[in-house]
Amino acid sequence: MGENRLIQGRYRLLDLIGRGGMGEVWRARDESLGRQVAVKCLEPLGPYRDPSLTRVLRERFRREARVAAALSHRGVTVVHDFGESDGVLYLVMELLEGRDLSRLLQDNKGHPLPVDEVLDIAAQVAAALAYTHRQGVVHRDLKPANIVRTTDGTVKICDFGIARLGHDIGFTTRLTGTGVALGTPHYMSPEQIAGGEVDQRSDLYSLGCVLYEIATGAPPFDLEDAWAVLVGHRDTPPRPPRERRPELPGHLDEVILGLLAKQPEQRPYDARELARRLQGGHRAGAPVTAEGPALPDTGARLPTWTRGMTTGHKALGTGLGALPADPGAMLSGQWAATPPRGSEGHPQAAAPQGPARHGGPADERPPTPALPAQPTALPALPAAPAPPPAERLAALAARHHEGVRLAGLGRWAEAGDTHRAVAAERAALLGPDHPDTLASRYETAFALLRAGRAAEALAAHTELAQARARVLGADHPDTLAARQETAYALGRLGRHFEAHQVYAEVLAARVRAIGPDHPDTLRCRHNLACTLGRLGRLEDARRTALEVAAARARVLGPDHPDTLVSRCEVAYAQGQSGRWEEALHLYREVAETRARVLGGDHPDTLAARYETALSLGRLGRSADALRLYRELIGDRSRVQGPTHPETLRARHGLGVNLGRLGRWADALAEARDVCLLREQALGPAHPDTLVSRREVAVALGWLDRWAEALMEYRRITATRAQILGPDHPDTLAGQGDEAHCLERLGRGTEAGELYRRVAVVRRRSASDGT
Known part of the structure; x- marks a missing residue:
């Protein structure tokens, strides 16, 4: 297994926590839910090549996983998922501190x-x-x-x-x-x-x-x-x-x-x-x-498997011989920590012996040869460079973990700053092409994109993809992962045509390397379906999403989270085509399935309920939508907290439907609260913050407060022009909103000039195919 590898298109391996005779434990990020998990991987069997034993071990693993996943008690480690990826069996568990x-x-x-x-x-x-x-x-x-x-x-x-x-x-x-x-x-x-x-x-x-x-x-x-x-x-x-x-x-x-x-x-x-x-x-x-020591019964024999057995480490590990690999x-078995290249106190998985960070076990190094009895003259060799100080590596590992923790809390700006600093120090200490350096650069770009800084993220992912291609090869999974993030950043910038091209190239490479039904391939096809929808090719998007959902159901199962994500994309394409009744029906099915499989409070279940409420609003059933949004806000506040981005997303939906019901004063109050909270949590330039600011402006307009609305729209347009560019569709939409305000304020000449400028840019963009 390798750092930053994606398991089943969902679990990204970050740090090696522990290693045993039969496998490894990794700290990983669940990309679907944005949470930290522990992933146990059963490695190839090494000397145990007997096919019958291999079958026994695989059967035991599946039995273990099914049994463990069924346990639910505060005193038992939670098992989230299990499966097989590229011949490696894996178990996904909660990460323990x-x-x-x-x-x-x-x-x-x-x-x-x-x-x-x-x-x-x-x-x-x-x-x-x-x-x-x-x-x-x-x-x-x-x-x-x-x-x-x-x-x-x-x-x-x-x-x-x-x-x-x-x-x-x-x-x-x-x-x-x-x-x-x-x-x-x-x-x-x-x-x-x-x-x-x-x-x-x-x-x-x-x-x-x-x-x-x-x-x-x-x-x-x-x-x-x-x-x-x-x-x-x-x-x-x-x-x-x-x-x-x-x-x-x-x-x-x-x-x-x-x-x-x-x-x-x-x-x-x-x-x-x-x-x-x-x-x-x-x-x-x-x-x-206690009757004192008793003599062993010489007539009783211990089982044959005890022959040649050594004691094994007791808890204090005082140097006794270790058990042979069992x-x-x-x-x-005992999961021994890897050598101390990391800091003390990292989160533990099920039972690792201690923290670990990037690097192989000590016994991977060749043994030191014995000195000859009579030393012989040896040619002088240049002095080897001194290894990086362990203390600095440990400090960097701890800071890397802090960046990941901040990301898990949704504090993307702070996470990005942390990872950027770690990447710079790792580059100086280990070299710019060292896997740890590249991993920190990936985390930096990933955080930038989630913080709404799409242009910076695009540049960072582009440079990273080029570095990985140079070091690892163009078709290496890590290179393709960086290119896929590049495509995602292009989509966030509204450059969907370019995003489509990159996704298509990555998809072709994945099909060549790992086949059409590999989870990573299917994830890329899913993203391609999303991009087709953003390009207005809604029927192509719906058909591709249906194909991906069917393939995922066949490979992963009909109730697998990734299968359900693709079914949601089918529903999205249906909604964008105006088929909101079909979308509503499918979102409800997904919500019910997720509640049954994952639980009513699972983030994926709550997300499907959000899409259900959104569909109700689009169908004009705002009273029903309002009721569902209120229930959802209560559940999200309880499960994720009142200021969590998804809780605020539900509150945003509530405000929109208040406006649709004509309750504009209530809608304005809700939009201002959400905008303020998003600005504090996500930053003033984050797309979600700007969406809330636009909802404030819309409500002000409906309340006939056009001068205030104009000020809000201008703030939005200026920010979008700075972040997305002056010709971005969202920037142009904001200028259109400005023109409408000017018109309502009686400033027709200014409004007409602004309308014409927007129309020219849009025609030019259409002719350029962008």
Whole structure:
């Protein structure tokens, strides 16, 4: 996988957070929703080339994804999406800000956590396990690295990577007869070690191991020999935690020992019972005592898969040998952070061990050769350039993340300034063509365009596309991504003919490189359909959007977000053709599907409801539109906040329909409020701000306040001329509005001259084909 790669045409990989034997975790941006996510990618299987094992792993991944995506609890990491892209299986999850328990212990320099934190973590994990066990899901690999405490104190279980539905027939501990074992030795239950039946009580045993470690600073069987660890879990009663840490409460000591009972029936039956014990502070069920170390039963044999096994890292990672790469662990194994080229404190995904930023693992470098016994004379070599200081790279990575955070908040101007500064420093430190430098330049241009600075964004994306073509090649996906953004910027500038040309060229290159049905190809075709509509070729736009929607339904599924986006573009083309009834019907269908698949509060669902309200207004059903806009404003304010751009978009629609109902004083008040909020959030030159300013001017005109309306229109025209150019259609439309105001003010000569000037420019533009 590579930084800035687009997965399924939607998830843009930004930073490598962690890497394990079977794949990688990336911080990514969901381009459809504009939010940060974590993407887990299952890499090619390396030495595991056995086709039967590959099928097992892929089946387990799909099972994992379906199970994990069905879980919904504040104590379980949210899974948003999953699928396969270019042969790489991926899982999209929420991005967590915080530390896993392994890192918390490391940060605490090996000392146990405070007692109140241990109790809080225990209670929260018990609540989450109670929920997952009710769903029939057993985690099977609970360990400190799979439990994250976020910055707000919420504890989340991550990485249900080897979980299975309890009623899944035919799947045992190993899933198949491959001899692949699941779990981590320091935290495995006796029945899991023996290869027996595993249920929710195995998770409770593993939780007991985790609580023991965070309460005492060491796991219950803190041994360097793997065999001794396994035998300890199976045969040896653990040393009571209070012997290691006397200040622990007695009831916590009893709870932990109860969880570590050798026989499942001697543990709490389920996590709800555990939660009651934690809350009650008293012992429930049979007592568990420490009888001292017991000799291993020489008649019992450990499973064959334990041969040659090393202990693996416990939470503190004190240099013990690591487990060999385990194909059964897949996405559930220890996710070690990549080398520290980034700063501490980046958001974590499900269970990475720490922050990471751009670059391969340390073992990618060749080992240092041993010096010969007798040194030989070597020719003098020029001194290698000193590597960039790690501190500066870390600081730049942190600033890059800050820029991404600002973008996620919709603060595009600040994000662009941040990325521009980082790009300049990276160019000086790493070189102008380094992938990190180019990535920062891409983010800069991306932010500029979203901030309404389309002309600057066009120049930046054009230069970036040329640099990527020079470094990577003209048909490289990253080069094509930059060119596609160039086309988008041209469209924002009203240069739709040029945008159409670029989209067509990028589309042809994508078809050659990855085929007509690849998600990236379909995204480009979707954008081409949008551009056809802006060129007035509405039937071509509708037909192309229909074809893309059908292809996406076939490739991604009829309910996939991208499929629904293309159906919305079909509806848009229908509306622009005056077929608003058809558009309304399709928007309602999309809204219902999104509510069913994504939930009523999902941004995509709210967007479809907005288009439904807009269609009602275009059909003259302003009272119905007004009602729907009011409901939408309430929901958007609750979900996204009262000043979110989409909340303000709904308020803008409300004001428009107030005007259509003749309530111009109310419409003016609403337009002024929205204009002020947009100016504060987006800037005075942002297209949305200018649209609101025009609505203020329209309302002033209807209230017969033409002199004030003229002032507003002139402000709009001057800004558009500066940003878009004096001949842009939107600039000319503003001049037409000015002329109308002059006419209503009795200044006919000035109005006529302005009308004629606008007409000349439009004729010239039409003859030039632009």
